[in-house]
Amino acid sequence: xxxxxxxxxxxxxxxxxxxxxxxxxxxxxxxxxxxxxxxxxxxxxxxxxxxxxxxxxxxxxxxxxxxxxxxxxxxxxxxxxxxxxxxxxxxxxxxxxxxxxxxxxxxxxxxxxxxxxxxxxxxxxxxxxxxxxxxxxxxxxxxxxxxxxxxxxxxxxxxxxxxxxxxxxxxxxxxxxxxxxxxxxxxxxxxxxxxxxxxxxxxxxxxxxxxxxxxxxxxxxxxxxxxxxxxxxxxxxxxxxxxxxxxxxxxxxxxxxxxxxxxxxxxxxxxxxxxxxxxxxxxxxxxxxxxxxxxxxxxxxxxxxxxxxxxxxxxxxxxxxxxxxxxxxxxxxxxxxxxxxxxxxxxxxxxxxxxxxxxxxxxxxxxxxxxxxxxxxxxxxxxxxxxxxxxxxxxxxxxxxxxxxxxxxxxxxxxxxxxxxxxxxxxxxxxxxxxxxxxxxxxxxxxxxxxxxxxxxxxxxxxxxxxxxxxxxxxxxxxxxxxxxxxxxxxxxxxxxxxxxxxxxxxxxxxxxxxxxxxxxxxxxxxxxxxxxxxxxxxxxxxxxxxxxxxxxxxxxxxxxxxxxxxxxxxxxxxxxxxxxxxxxxxxxxxxxxxxxxxxxxxxxxxxxxxxxxxxxxxxxxxxxxxxxxxxxxxxxxxxxxxxxxxxxxxxxxxxxxxxxxxxxxxxxxxxxxxxxxxxxxxxxx
Numbered sequence: 001x002x003x004x005x006x007x008x009x010x011x012x013x014x015x016x017x018x019x020x021x022x023x024x025x026x027x028x029x030x031x032x033x034x035x036x037x038x039x040x041x042x043x044x045x046x047x048x049x050x051x052x053x054x055x056x057x058x059x060x061x062x063x064x065x066x067x068x069x070x071x072x073x074x075x076x077x078x079x080x081x082x083x084x085x086x087x088x089x090x091x092x093x094x095x096x097x098x099x100x101x102x103x104x105x106x107x108x109x110x111x112x113x114x115x116x117x118x119x120x121x122x123x124x125x126x127x128x129x130x131x132x133x134x135x136x137x138x139x140x141x142x143x144x145x146x147x148x149x150x151x152x153x154x155x156x157x158x159x160x161x162x163x164x165x166x167x168x169x170x171x172x173x174x175x176x177x178x179x180x181x182x183x184x185x186x187x188x189x190x191x192x193x194x195x196x197x198x199x200x201x202x203x204x205x206x207x208x209x210x211x212x213x214x215x216x217x218x219x220x221x222x223x224x225x226x227x228x229x230x231x232x233x234x235x236x237x238x239x240x241x242x243x244x245x246x247x248x249x250x251x252x253x254x255x256x257x258x259x260x261x262x263x264x265x266x267x268x269x270x271x272x273x274x275x276x277x278x279x280x281x282x283x284x285x286x287x288x289x290x291x292x293x294x295x296x297x298x299x300x301x302x303x304x305x306x307x308x309x310x311x312x313x314x315x316x317x318x319x320x321x322x323x324x325x326x327x328x329x330x331x332x333x334x335x336x337x338x339x340x341x342x343x344x345x346x347x348x349x350x351x352x353x354x355x356x357x358x359x360x361x362x363x364x365x366x367x368x369x370x371x372x373x374x375x376x377x378x379x380x381x382x383x384x385x386x387x388x389x390x391x392x393x394x395x396x397x398x399x400x401x402x403x404x405x406x407x408x409x410x411x412x413x414x415x416x417x418x419x420x421x422x423x424x425x426x427x428x429x430x431x432x433x434x435x436x437x438x439x440x441x442x443x444x445x446x447x448x449x450x451x452x453x454x455x456x457x458x459x460x461x462x463x464x465x466x467x468x469x470x471x472x473x474x475x476x477x478x479x480x481x482x483x484x485x486x487x488x489x490x491x492x493x494x495x496x497x498x499x500x501x502x503x504x505x506x507x508x509x510x511x512x513x514x515x516x517x518x519x520x521x522x523x524x525x526x527x528x529x530x531x532x533x534x535x536x537x538x539x540x541x542x543x544x545x546x547x548x549x550x551x552x553x554x555x556x557x558x559x560x561x562x563x564x565x566x567x568x569x570x571x572x573x574x575x576x577x578x579x580x581x582x583x584x585x586x587x588x589x590x591x592x593x594x595x596x597x598x599x600x601x602x603x604x605x606x607x608x609x610x611x612x613x614x615x616x617x618x619x620x621x622x623x624x625x626x627x628x629x630x631x632x633x634x635x636x637x638x639x640x641x642x643x644x645x646x647x648x649x650x651x652x653x654x655x656x657x658x659x660x661x662x663x664x665x666x667x668x669x670x671x672x673x674x675x676x677x678x679x680x681x682x683x684x685x686x
Contacts, residue, residue: 046499046566051559054082060472060492060554062465063088067456069131069171073463073477075488082122083107087149089133092461092477092485101152109154114141127166130173135189137167137176144178146189157187158194166209166223170232175282177208177226177235184208184226184237186282197235197285204243204264211240211273213266217661218301218350220404231309234331235280238300244271266660268677269670275300277314279331288334290314295325295338299661301350313354313362320672321665324348326364326381340381342366346588347665349544353394353407363387363417363436365394365406367584372406374417376436387417387438394421395581397429397452408462409455409480418444418462418480420453426582427506427518427550431462433480444482450551461485467552469504469520470496495554500525502565506550511605515577515586518548519606522561522571527615534620535570535610536561537643539636541599542628543590543666544581547573557626570616574606592676594655594666595631600639603632607642620644627651634682653683 050056064076073090075097086103090096103123110120126136126147136147142163146155158164158178167178169189176187182201187194198207208226215223226237248265251258266272277300278287290312297316301324304313312329314336323343329336342348344367353365353374360379365372372394374387388394396404397420408418408431415436420429424443429450434441445451449468456462459480467473475489495501502525508516524533538561540547553561561571576599577586589598611618622645625633630651637646655663655677656670670677678684 046501046559046563048563051556051563056559057556059495060552062473062475062489064125065454065463065475066129067454067463068129068133069457070133071456071458071460072133073456073488074129074133076123076125077489079489079492085122085124087123087126087136090477090486090488092456095486097488100149101147105152106147106154109152110138110140110145113145113154113156113159114143116141128168130169130189131171132173134173135169137169139165139167144176146176155192158185166226168224168226168228170228171230172232175232177228179207179209182206182209184235184280195285197280197282198237198239198287204241206238206240206242208235208237209240210238211242211245211275212263213245213273213659213661214238214240214275214299217659217665218299227303227305229305229309229331230307233282233309235282236303236305236312236331237278237280238303239276239278241274245273246270268656268658268660268663268667270660272298272319272660277303277312277329279312279334288332290327290329290334290336292316292327292329292336293338295327297325302352302354304352304354306356307358313356315350315354317348317350319664320668321347321661324350326354328379339379340364340377342368344368344584344588346584346591349584352405355407355410357410357412363407363410367393370583370585372584374407374419385437387436388419388421388434388441389438390423391583392421392423392426393582393584394419395429396420397450408453409459411459418453418455420451422582425550426546426580427548429549429551431464431482444480446482448550450549455480467491468550469506469553470501472496472552472554499562501562504553506548509574509606509609511577511602515602517574517576517602517606518546518580519572519574519609520548521573522565524565524568524570526568529615531615532617533568533570533615534617535572535622536564537572537574537607537610537621537623538629539573539603539623539625539632540627540629541576541579541595541603541625541632543578543587543594545628546575546579546581548575548580572606572610574603574610576602576606591666592668592673593680594663594676595628595635595652596676596680599632600635603636604640604642611642622646625649625651631682634685635680638682638685651682653686654681656681 058078061078066074075088087100107120127139128137138145143159144157144164144167146157162181164178164180169176178185184197184207186197201207210225226235242264245264245266248263250261252261277290280287298319299317301317302315310331314327316325326340327336328339355363362377364375366375376384394406396406406419410417416433418433420431424430431444431451431453433444452465454463461477464476465473472492474491476487477485502522504520504522506520509519564571578590621643623633623636623643624647626649630648633646633648634651652658655667667676
């Protein structure tokens with residue numbers, strides 16, 4: 001579970017949670033405004049209508065983007081009117097940016113080919129590109145279509161009555177793999193012929209696609225259960241047996257005629273999907289199954305090819321998620337060698353920061369010293385060096401621990417690593433470079449705030465999406481030393497000026513035991529320290545999922561808070577210690593009692609500080625949150641008397657009702673933690 005800028009997973013109906021956001025958020029805003037006993041003035045420039053308009057949703061957005069192996073950067077600018085949005089390429093070597101296709105022509109072709117039920121309003125960002133930028137893959141109406149980026153012509157790949165999805169090109173661009181009816185298929189781009197790679201796919205046997213709980217809690221909501229070898233000769237894939245997983249029923253109320261949805265949803269303590277790994281040789285379409293020997297596992301969490309295309313790295317977890325095992329498997333025989341074991345008394349965060357070097361050593365991110373740092377191991381799993389160290393952590397520039405990469409690029413020849421971390425401040429994300437031996441660490445990015453980084457495959461350039469609380473995002477290309485090469489999308493500075501948006505103030509608040517918690521506050525437009533103001537506290541509180549970040553908050557949620565400030569309401573955020581993401585030691589304080597007393601005590605200490613400010617009306621402090629924040633709101637409203645009102649959206653009211661992977665990571669099984677499930681149940685206090 002994470003900050004709802006990345007994931008709103010604390011809803012047992014999480015697929016509907018995001019779907020209905022456009023309906024719930026206006027209700028939240030209205031509820032908060034009613035609580036404050038205020039109404040929008042007719043002449044206010046910032047309004048709910050603008051926030052949910054197309055302009056409001058895209059005014060500060062950045063283009064979708066992807067680096068290709070040929071060195072080009074692909075772009076799709078969502079700030080343009082829908083029919084004008086098209087695919088572009090940018091070459092950083094010469095600064096040339098050009099339009100690739102005629103969007104109107106392509107939309108007409110898509111419509112003629114697919115005959116969709118609803119009009120196609122825009123071209124959209126494709127599912128993937130081939131490595132050389134010749135083709136883009138689109139998945140529409142459960143079908144797969146190739147768009148030729150040289151001619152704007154389309155080719156039907158898989159247009160059948162069945163659902164086709166998860167299309168990905170091979171690294172050499174010759175093949176396109178995809179899923180149909182839970183089996184893996186191959187399409188030859190040159191010959192335009194189809195080949196079936198697996199059989200037996202059904203509602204309960206999944207080949208190359210993943211069970212809902214893996215998609216939701218292990219793979220970052222990406223349905224990608226297969227992985228191309230670097231030489232394009234083989235595909236590794238997950239096979240999932242879902243037959244033992246319980247079925248949950250719920251109703252989609254959006255259509256005029258509501259429909260029943262069935263989903264295999266493992267509840268805490270109950271059976272999980274059973275998953276194994278196989279390797280398909282494309283020549284004969286036979287599968288070799290990976291044998292992990294005598295090492296039992298509950299979750300097959302990651303598969304990654306080694307550069308030689310002959311071996312696979314496989315990560316597994318036990319049921320409590322306190323032990324992670326790393327194996328190296330022979331792709332031809334399936335035999336696997338156990339290389340390393342990672343343990344943690346709370347839980348082990350699964351991640352993608354595993355990188356194999358030319359000499360077979362590997363770089364690995366670990367929280368073994370209480371902070372997320374990089375280590376180098378030899379091929380047998382013996383520790384060689386700790387590369388980064390200190391009372392700070394590597395952290396992905398977007399999202400919580402484990403859901404993205406912290407390493408941006410590794411230069412094996414020069415023995416340099418580029419990574420993002422909290423070294424400067426826990427509320428910022430910056431790019432750093434360091435040598436393999438841990439020497440000469442330097443910060444590459446200079447502008448305050450958060451930097452999201454994507455290196456070109458050859459390491460010659462990186463893309464930086466940068467923003468701060470008072471600075472809308474910009475997108476720029478840089479040399480590895482930080483030198484600016486080109487600005488692709490300038491910061492939309494006219495938006496804060498146009499609406500005269502208030503500036504956030506950041507501070508540290510001390511908890512009862514002396515722990516310093518990051519916090520921030522938004523004060524009313526015409527703030528008067530002699531007056532008394534109502535306050536609204538926004539909370540999330542999930543493990544390593546901070547809300548107090550020096551990044552642009554141009555989302556609907558943040559704009560609501562600006563709207564509240566316009567109505568003389570103070571808005572306040574504070575991150576409890578387990579949410580701040582500073583150390584694994586702090587995060588572990590909530591084990592077996594998620595959204596329990598540790599988070600609540602920190603929150604109440606933050607509220608004590610808030611109410612100590614002379615301008616806060618003690619009797620008019622409200623709280624709201626979404627997903628995990630909804631659970632925190634229920635906790636605060638039922639176990640304290642500090643709040644006059646609360647709005648809990650999509651909360652977990654009792655951990656028995658959530659899923660296995662997320663819940664048991666922190667709470668363990670109900671059979672092993674009956675007291676923890678009982679004390680954190682908000683439903684029992686209703």
